Amino acid sequence: MEKATHSSNWDRVSEIELVYRSKVKASERPKIQSSRDAHEIVLASWDPGKIEFFEQFKIVLLNQAYRVLGIYELSSGGITGTVVDVRLVFSAALKANATALMMVHNHPSGNLTASEADRNITRKIKEAGRLLDIALVDSMIITPEGYCSFADEGLL
Template sequence: MQSTTIKHWAEDDRPREKLIQKGVDALSNAELLAILINIGTTEKTAVDVAKEILGTVNNDLHQLARLSVKEMLKLKVKGIGEAKAVTIIAALELGIRKEASFTKKQVVLQSADIARFLKAKLQHKKHEVFAVIYLNRANKINHYEIISEGGITGTVADPRIILKKALENDAVNLILCHNHPSGNLKPSRADEDLTHKIKEAARYFDINVLDHIIVSEEGYFSFADEGIL
């Protein structure tokens, strides 16, 4: 009977050894996940277990990153207990935070400068979230904060809260942002009305709304780039 444990594979096929010898780019998603899983079951290798768990989310890492520990355990993949679920989720969260590591030293000159940061922060949210980036006169980030989180149907952003925090953080420029969990990037009429409401309110405090960016797994939409701010 052929063994199913990775230690009996050819060294070149073992995920850890393959990573060391050929680099991380040589590994598939399943092989990288197998390194986190570490040990499979009596019937399956860690790579087989990794393939199975990826199959439950249509091989979509974005979907996998959205799962909580309880949700991952509900998939009932043999070989994935609470400890391994925690390890996988922690690793995916590190990847998200790496993508979102936009430092305050960087200057925001255009939507593309900040869209990647916002996409990494918000694209995995299952419900709609409204966030604001507060910038100083040099367009460097002073502060980032999620202002409100709603249900699946939407969220409400209060201009008074946004402007209060702008004054607290010595911000002279703002970038508004929210996500569309549905994936659709087109702004709604309510999105446009809220943007103009906040922009008009900010004007009385000599604060500029530079952009409103909508993000999803599909990409981003910039009000400024589209000329509707």
Template sequence: MALKNLPTEAKPREKLAARGPAALSDAELLAILLRTGMAGKGVLQLASELLDLPGFGGLSGLLQASYADLARIKGLGPAKRAELLAVMELARRAMAEQLRERPVLTSPEAVTSYVQMHLASRPHEVFAVLFLDSQNRLIALEEMFRGTLTQTSVYPREVVVRALHHHAGAVIMAHNHPSGHVTPSAADKALTRALQAALNLLDIRVLDHVIVAPGAALSMASQGWL
């Protein structure tokens, strides 16, 4: 059904104004961003179909797609692609701003959300490091390695160099599991120990190693593995 034929209280913008954004479904929120549908397809139908696209993993995957990924989707012109990417980037920057203003240990959920925004929907493994100052506030997140992560593919020396560059007092390591399972492998644990040993020599603390996947996350520190 076209938006103009919906009851006023069921139209996404009017519903948001009356009841707040939390009252809207993912498809309704996405429809507000898209604004218009395409020939023969209303905006709500288009939004629902975009959320069900294979290979994108729902709303999170869609919003983390690249411009090139979005360009392959019928119904998303340059303006719609730009708006989707802008929304996700604003969310990342807002989360980073929060982590720079207060110690990350006071908001572990924010750290997990921030890492998930960056890494959870990647089709390949990415190893990243959050560099923190002496008060455990975020300085920067850097993606450092890609591919199968082992002690031979992730080089402690490079992590140490970047930590010294940022004058970091602590780090949080993070990577994604494209398989969707966040249980750390033996290689993940061995890599964590190797990096921890290298950084400890410089009195740089390793606070955590977070593993993420779409809709899932695990903190190695909370499991007592650090």
């Protein structure tokens, strides 16, 4: 009878390292207390040459005190939409050790009305966050001239 031999392939397995490095002191991180604060912070980080050109989706990662840990650009798309992968949203949130997040995307048309797709992805991310104890505190549509906050409008 032949013996089964097991070779050790441990050296062929990728190592995964989770690291979050901040160059900003905790006390110097901006605090979000309103949708207006969030709009100002996010708009300052947006490339003005892209906001009216094509749609982008970003997440604002927050700690327990709603101080901004970082802003992560998740996707860039076309004139009328972009793809949002929920797994990537929470991959970034978990890596930054965020306890809350905000979703933000622009509408190049300047229209601040939420589409059905906007509402659906908001529901999906809110539900996934509930399972991970990462609160979705707002979903915003921004333009250079204004914003729509789902939280303010009762859509969250």
